[in-house]
Amino acid sequence: MKHMIRLLEMTYDNLAAALADRYGKGTYHASMVYKEFYKNRNPRAWTARGIEASTGLVAQLRRDLAFAPGNVVDEVVQDGVAKFVTALADGHRIESVILPLETHHTICVSSQAGCRMGCRFCETARMGFVRHLTVEEIVGQVYTARQRYGDFIRNVVFMGMGEPFDNFDAVIQAVRVLSDQRGLDIAQRYITVSTAGRIDGIEKLSALDMPHLKLAVSLNAPNDTLRNTLMPINNTAPLAMLQKALKAYPLKKGYNIMVAYVLIAGVNDSSDCARQLTDWLAPLRAKVNLIPFNPGTGTSALYRPPTETEIEIFRQKLIDAGVNVQKRLSRGCDLMAACGQLSSRKTTRR
Ligand code: SAH
Numbered sequence: 008m009k010h011m012i013r014l015l016e017m018t019y020d021n022l023a024a025a026l027a028d029r030y031g032k033g034t035y036h037a038s039m040v041y042k043e044f045y046k047n048r049n050p051r052a053w054t055a056r057g058i059e060a061s062t063g064l065v066a067q068l069r070r071d072l073a074f075a076p077g078n079v080v081d082e083v084v085q086d087g088v089a090k091f092v093t094a095l096a097d098g099h100r101i102e103s104v105i106l107p108l109e110t111h112h113t114i115c116v117s118s119q120a121g122c123r124m125g126c127r128f129c130e131t132a133r134m135g136f137v138r139h140l141t142v143e144e145i146v147g148q149v150y151t152a153r154q155r156y157g158d159f160i161r162n163v164v165f166m167g168m169g170e171p172f173d174n175f176d177a178v179i180q181a182v183r184v185l186s187d188q189r190g191l192d193i194a195q196r197y198i199t200v201s202t203a204g205r206i207d208g209i210e211k212l213s214a215l216d217m218p219h220l221k222l223a224v225s226l227n228a229p230n231d232t233l234r235n236t237l238m239p240i241n242n243t244a245p246l247a248m249l250q251k252a253l254k255a256y257p258l259k260k261g262y263n264i265m266v267a268y269v270l271i272a273g274v275n276d277s278s279d280c281a282r283q284l285t286d287w288l289a290p291l292r293a294k295v296n297l298i299p300f301n302p303g304t305g306t307s308a309l310y311r312p313p314t315e316t317e318i319e320i321f322r323q324k325l326i327d328a329g330v331n332v333q334k335r336l337s338r339g340c341d342l343m344a345a346c347g348q349l350s351s352r353k354t355t356r357r
Pocket of ligand 1 (some may be wrong): 124128129130165166167168169170171201202203204223224225226227267269298299300301302303306348
């Protein structure tokens with residue numbers, strides 16, 4: 008038996024090829040079905056207008072179209088930040104966060120259930136690795152968000168649970184589907200893939216023709232001794248190698264690599280750290296996102312968030328050294344929806 012057709016895994020071209028291959032149909036039917044599914048947000052896409060006359064096709068699609076992004080089982084909103092929890096078909100739970108900005112919303116999606124990176128300060132790491140998400144489960148988070156919040160959802164960041172480059176192929180296919188103009192139409196320049204520093208992933212991405220897709224790297228420590236203790240990946244992909252891979256990355260004119268730096272009081276916020284960070288960034292075209300450490304249920308005993316003054320002092324040192332830096336708002340703190348706080352064990356219920 009042929010596989011089901013999973014529209015959430017398909018670009019328009021993929022669908023057109025599938026309809027031609029299976030049912031001998033031309034692109035007209037594909038475009039009606041794709042539009043019904045993505046523009047009208049109707050999962051029962053065989054009910055698309057304009058294909059009723061092809062009764063055979065309608066029956067086949069009704070039988071063959073599968074739609075299983077999981078069920079939203081919990082949703083909490085606070086200060087405008089929404090977090091929704093999706094139960095996947097096998098019962099595992101993942102989280103997505105929606106951050107409203109003035110003209111649009113950003114959705115932070117998960118690429119894995121759990122994560123195997125083991126970063127010491129991160130709540131998701133404490134869950135360990137559960138499994139990769141499928142393309143359908145990744146794109147499904149955005150589809151579901153669009154159903155609930157409409158076209159305000161404009162930006163997608165792969166900064167939820169998981170390491171996107173551990174699940175490279177699914178993440179890249181998800182980017183292609185998300186950015187398909189006939190569907191969700193989220194331009195690649197509005198999509199950011201964030202890595203803890205998998206160099207092979209950075210290199211693989213370099214080789215793809217996706218010059219507008221944004222790349223973010225979670226640095227969090229400016230020397231190997233400290234980074235080895237905070238982020239185990241540094242033992243095999245140390246700072247010099249990471250820097251070299253980023254230098255070789257074919258960055259479009261006017262674009263920057265986003266460098267995330269989670270500021271942890273007394274750990275990585277010294278003057279030395281600011282200087283080392285400045286030096287490490289010097290050969291790169293990068294923009295630093297300073298993220299104040301968010302204590303989680305399991306990490307709060309280990310680390311302390313910086314005060315506003317401590318953040319300002321560190322930020323000012325970077326500015327004085329000519330570094331392009333911005334402080335990221337970490338809203339969603341009380342919801343456990345902020346960076347590094349996504350863990351399916353901790354769900355605030357109202
Ligand atoms: N694995 C990828 C994608 C996850 S992004 C990556 O590491 O980039 C999640 C972001 O939240 C990362 O930049 C991470 O460094 C940051 N983060 C993790 N734990 C945090 C915490 N407790 N407080 C603030 N930021 C945290």
